[in-house]
Amino acid sequence: MIASNPVRYRAYVPVGVEEALEQKAAIENLLPIAGGTEVMVLLNEGLLAPCPVQSLHQLAGDWRGIRESDGSLIIGALATYTDVRHHPVVCERYPLLVESAKVTGALQIQNRGTLVGNIVNGSPAADTVPALFVYEANIRLLSSSGERVISINEFYTGYRKTILRSDELISEIILPAPPDGARHYYRKVGTRAAQAISKVVVAGIRTDHETKLAWGSVGPTTLRALKTEKAIAGGASPEEAAVVLMEELAPMDDIRSTRNYRLAVSRNLVMDFIHKTKE
Amino acid sequence: MTIRMTINGREYETDAHPMMPLLDVLRESCRLTGTKYGCGEGECGACTVIMNDELVMSCMVPVMQAGGAEIETVEGLARVAENGEEILHPVQQAFLECGGAQCGICTPGMVMAGVHHLRHPDRAPGGLREALEGNLCRCTGYSAIFRAMEQAAKTGHPE
Ligand SMILES: Cc1cc2nc3c(=O)[nH]c(=O)nc-3n(C[C@H](O)[C@H](O)[C@H](O)COP(=O)(O)OP(=O)(O)OC[C@H]3O[C@@H](n4cnc5c(N)ncnc54)[C@H](O)[C@@H]3O)c2cc1C
Ligand code: FES
Ligand code: FES
Numbered sequence: 001m002i003a004s005n006p007v008r009y010r011a012y013v014p015v016g017v018e019e020a021l022e023q024k025a026a027i028e029n030l031l032p033i034a035g036g037t038e039v040m041v042l043l044n045e046g047l048l049a050p051c052p053v054q055s056l057h058q059l060a061g062d063w064r065g066i067r068e069s070d071g072s073l074i075i076g077a078l079a080t081y082t083d084v085r086h087h088p089v090v091c092e093r094y095p096l097l098v099e100s101a102k103v104t105g106a107l108q109i110q111n112r113g114t115l116v117g118n119i120v121n122g123s124p125a126a127d128t129v130p131a132l133f134v135y136e137a138n139i140r141l142l143s144s145s146g147e148r149v150i151s152i153n154e155f156y157t158g159y160r161k162t163i164l165r166s167d168e169l170i171s172e173i174i175l176p177a178p179p180d181g182a183r184h185y186y187r188k189v190g191t192r193a194a195q196a197i198s199k200v201v202v203a204g205i206r207t208d209h210e211t212k213l214a215w216g217s218v219g220p221t222t223l224r225a226l227k228t229e230k231a232i233a234g235g236a237s238p239e240e241a242a243v244v245l246m247e248e249l250a251p252m253d254d255i256r257s258t259r260n261y262r263l264a265v266s267r268n269l270v271m272d273f274i275h276k277t278k279e
Numbered sequence: 280m281t282i283r284m285t286i287n288g289r290e291y292e293t294d295a296h297p298m299m300p301l302l303d304v305l306r307e308s309c310r311l312t313g314t315k316y317g318c319g320e321g322e323c324g325a326c327t328v329i330m331n332d333e334l335v336m337s338c339m340v341p342v343m344q345a346g347g348a349e350i351e352t353v354e355g356l357a358r359v360a361e362n363g364e365e366i367l368h369p370v371q372q373a374f375l376e377c378g379g380a381q382c383g384i385c386t387p388g389m390v391m392a393g394v395h396h397l398r399h400p401d402r403a404p405g406g407l408r409e410a411l412e413g414n415l416c417r418c419t420g421y422s423a424i425f426r427a428m429e430q431a432a433k434t435g436h437p438e
Pocket of ligand 1: 031032033034035036037038039040041056077103104105106109112113114115116117118119120121125126127128168169170171195196197198320321322
């Protein structure tokens with residue numbers, strides 16, 4: 001059933017954050033495992049190059065919680081989609097995260113998969129990442145030599161490339177308070193409603209003064225459509241905004257869809273966004 | 280590393296490699312072959328079990344993450360009555376009566392998802408369809424499965 005020989009993956013199970021960071025610094029190529037829903041697919045298919053692995057599950061006490069702090073909401077690195085979907089503060093203030101968690105995989109995946117795993121995996125089709133982009137989330141990166149907090153908007157440098165260093169682990173996602181009176185919009189377009197990878201995914205928020213729109217699967221990384229945002233905030237019509245958007249997106253043909261289909265869907269979605277978030 | 284788990288109320292110990300999927304350990308080491316292999320990719324739900332009261336796909340769980348866990352598989356659902364007769368779980372009984380199983384490959388996973396849904400309906404605010412979203416069936420067309428689940432919800436569950 002499993003197409004790899006597990007013996008080729010030496011397993012480390014740190015019991016505390018410090019130990020985890022020491023291992024991460026000392027052991028070359030050490031691959032962290034949170035919920036395992038990305039890593040296990042590769043393992044079972046025989047596609048995971050042999051490497052040492054580090055299961056983070058014993059850090060749940062430190063890293064699974066979701067808590068408020070100074071007006072921000074902190075989501076621990078081991079918080080699952082299910083944790084996020086059912087958290088009252090997330091439901092009240094960050095509906096785009098609830099929406100994106102709800103359409104990720106099915107319940108079994110949501111019970112295991114983590115938002116941080118979704119971030120680090122780096123797929124441009126990741127469904128929670130557009131929501132994190134529009135909420136302007138920060139992520140905390142820890143290493144045995146210190147920590148840094150960076151904006152998720154600066155995390156990706158190219159297709160599946162990130163600024164995460166080999167000695168670092170992500171400990172948490174920090175969500176600033178969303179703007180007052182924001183209207184929220186989230187749409188995932190896949191082949192079927194459940195268990196499908198996005199062909200286009202978009203998250204947006206809009207107030208009377210500003211608009212934020214982040215897109216997945218239409219470029220090498222998740223991206224903010226800054227010119228389109230400005231056009232909408234400046235009162236552009238749906239058709240005008242769609243013209244601007246077409247210049248900002250760079251989708252490709254791949255096994256899931258085509259460039260033209262993705263552009264056509266994105267065009268329709270931005271117009272729908274403008275209608276649905278009018279007031 | 281020796282990994283200990285409780286499966287259907289019984290203690291198990293395994294020397295399986297920590298990265299071995301729980302599915303392989305259940306089937307090969309524990310000889311609990313009720314749990315099925317369909318895809319190994321988290322797509323089909325045939326390997327669904329309940330781990331610490333949560334529905335999971337056992338092909339997606341490296342067994343080291345199941346250390347100390349309480350696991351329930353389809354083998355643990357039926358009960359033995361005082362007269363020695365086996366009494367199926369209401370979900371199993373309803374699948375039987377409603378034709379919820381044809382080839383049967385999806386059935387153990389589907390039944391576990393159904394059992395979990397009856398225990399925790401709040402986990403799937405979208406109802407039965409959402410609760411079974413992760414379980415594919417190539418035979419029944421789902422209608423008989425939905426009927427079985429509706430019946431099971433009415434007959435109640437002995438838990
Ligand atoms: C059937 C199925 C359906 C899916 N559907 C969707 C979907 O609809 N939308 C979607 O976006 N994704 C989907 N996925 C992909 C996957 O479930 C998500 O990306 C999930 O969020 C990964 O989280 P995880 O904790 O399981 O990741 P893991 O597999 O544990 O890890 C993923 C990556 O993140 C790294 N990592 C994890 N935690 C940390 C940390 N704290 N610090 C540093 N690195 C870390 C790991 O090293 C690895 O590279 C699906 C997967 C499956 C199997
Ligand atoms: S075998 Fe695990 S989901 Fe298909
Ligand atoms: S009964 Fe055959 S797959 Fe469901």
